[in-house]
Amino acid sequence: MSPGRSCLYNAAPDSFGTTSVNDTTPAGANQERTVLFADVSGSTRLYEVLGDARAFAAIDACLDILRKLTAAHSGHVVKTIGDEIMAVFPDAMNAVQAACEMQLVVSSRKPVDNERVAIRVGLHHGPVLESADDVFGDTVNIAARMAEVAKAQQIITTGSTVALLPPIVRASTRTLSTLAIKGKADDIEVREVIWQESEDMTMMVGNTQSHSDAEPTLKLIHQGETFIVDAAHPSVTIGRDERADIVIQDRRASRMHARIERRRDKFVFVDISSNGSYVIVKNETEIQLRREEFVLRESGSISLGHPYIKDPTEVVEFFCQS
Numbered sequence: 001m002s003p004g005r006s007c008l009y010n011a012a013p014d015s016f017g018t019t020s021v022n023d024t025t026p027a028g029a030n031q032e033r034t035v036l037f038a039d040v041s042g043s044t045r046l047y048e049v050l051g052d053a054r055a056f057a058a059i060d061a062c063l064d065i066l067r068k069l070t071a072a073h074s075g076h077v078v079k080t081i082g083d084e085i086m087a088v089f090p091d092a093m094n095a096v097q098a099a100c101e102m103q104l105v106v107s108s109r110k111p112v113d114n115e116r117v118a119i120r121v122g123l124h125h126g127p128v129l130e131s132a133d134d135v136f137g138d139t140v141n142i143a144a145r146m147a148e149v150a151k152a153q154q155i156i157t158t159g160s161t162v163a164l165l166p167p168i169v170r171a172s173t174r175t176l177s178t179l180a181i182k183g184k185a186d187d188i189e190v191r192e193v194i195w196q197e198s199e200d201m202t203m204m205v206g207n208t209q210s211h212s213d214a215e216p217t218l219k220l221i222h223q224g225e226t227f228i229v230d231a232a233h234p235s236v237t238i239g240r241d242e243r244a245d246i247v248i249q250d251r252r253a254s255r256m257h258a259r260i261e262r263r264r265d266k267f268v269f270v271d272i273s274s275n276g277s278y279v280i281v282k283n284e285t286e287i288q289l290r291r292e293e294f295v296l297r298e299s300g301s302i303s304l305g306h307p308y309i310k311d312p313t314e315v316v317e318f319f320c321q322s
Contacts, residue, residue: 031130034095034161035143036075036123038066038102039084041152049115058112059083062119065105073098078135084147088135092125092157092164099123099155100195107153114291116272120154122147125161142181142188149179149190151243152256159189174232194234196261218260218267218296219319222246234262238304238316239273250314252305260296267296267320275305296320 040046040062046055066085067077075089075098089095099121106119124146126139142158150156162173172194178187218229220236227246229236238246239257248257254273261268269289271277276290281300286308301308302316 030127030137032126033128033130033135033139034089034092034123034125035128035135035140036070036087036089036095036099036121037084037144037147038087038099038119038121039082039147041118041120043083046112046115046117050112054112058115058117062106062109062117066102066119069098069101069105073101078133086135086140088128088130092123092161093166093169095123095125096155096157096165096169096193099193103153103155103195111291118152120147120150120152120156122150122156123161124158125164138183145179145181146190149176151237155193155195157191157193159191162191162193196234196263215322216262216265216267217321218262219321220246220260221317221319222248222315229260229262229267231262236260238302246316248304248314250305250311253314254305257304258302265322267318269294269296269302273305277305278303278307280308 040059043055043059046058049055050058063080063083063085067080070077070085070087070089073089073094075087075094078086078088080086087098089098102119102121106117109117111117122143122145124139124143126142127137128139129136146156146158156176157173159175162170165173173191174194176190176192179190180187215231220227220229227236236246237244237256237259238248238253239255240248240250240253241255244256252275254275257273258269258271258277261270269277269279270293271289271291273290276288278286278288279294279296279300279302280286281296282298284300287294288307296318297320299317299319302318303311304314304316308315
């Protein structure tokens with residue numbers, strides 16, 4: 001797979017990607033579309049840290065990437081609202097492909113003064129009313145709600161949208177919750193697209209054999225609670241923020257301090273904090289990481305914002321299993 005390519009680029013059957021939103025029925029008619037919202041997460045902080053000029057340039061460069069990738073996947077940007085774009089696509093697959101590639105490209109860009117630009121994406125497929133320069137209807141409202149639910153580096157959609165995707169793509173989504181939407185009798189299933197599984201998904205194309213039961217698994221233990229990272233749950237976030245998967249009650253930890261990602265058969269610890277992280281692998285010397293990555297192996301412990309010896313109560317223990 002070429003650099004920057006979408007995690008779903010090779011997963012679509014030939015029938016996908018052949019229509020454009022400009023090739024269909026006249027404006028004003030009800031049509032089936034996938035509506036996507038993508039915005040720069042934490043833009044207020046970028047302006048505070050980088051200053052107006054540099055923050056604007058960083059955000060504008062990010063929005064330009066989103067516009068180009070929308071067009072590359074048969075989509076059309078309806079409008080840009082501050083640090084957010086609203087786009088429409090002819091089908092769910094094109095929209096999900098675009099969303100994955102947006103995340104891949106933006107996440108691979110270099111930080112600006114140690115501030116990494118990140119995006120969150122929400123999308124939903126359904127009937128819309130298109131005018132010359134806007135799109136209306138419940139589908140738009142639901143897509144916007146999915147974007148509100150999304151955290152930085154997440155793609156959030158609905159169960160009904162996932163049902164329209166090929167099986168290979170559906171396999172790389174997970175249910176998060178259900179959500180009550182005003183005016184809707186039934187709750188909506190909220191699902192996350194796991195775009196970080198790009199290499200895994202490419203390898204799965206055309207492979208109908210079942211996977212071995214011995215899938216690599218990472219077990220994490222914090223304050224007596226166990227968390228699992230595996231193919232079904234390929235990432236975990238750690239930090240003081242209550243939205244993190246593992247919440248750390250220590251002021252020395254950043255709100256979003258780190259994440260652990262499954263990459264093929266490896267588990268990678270990614271520090272994104274101010275004070276750094278301290279990792280001890282069994283029988284080895286403690287190492288300090290600051291905005292760096294480290295491949296976890298065997299077993300050990302992770303301390304957030306301080307060395308292990310200074311406070312061993314808020315550590316995360318890890319155990320690699322295969």
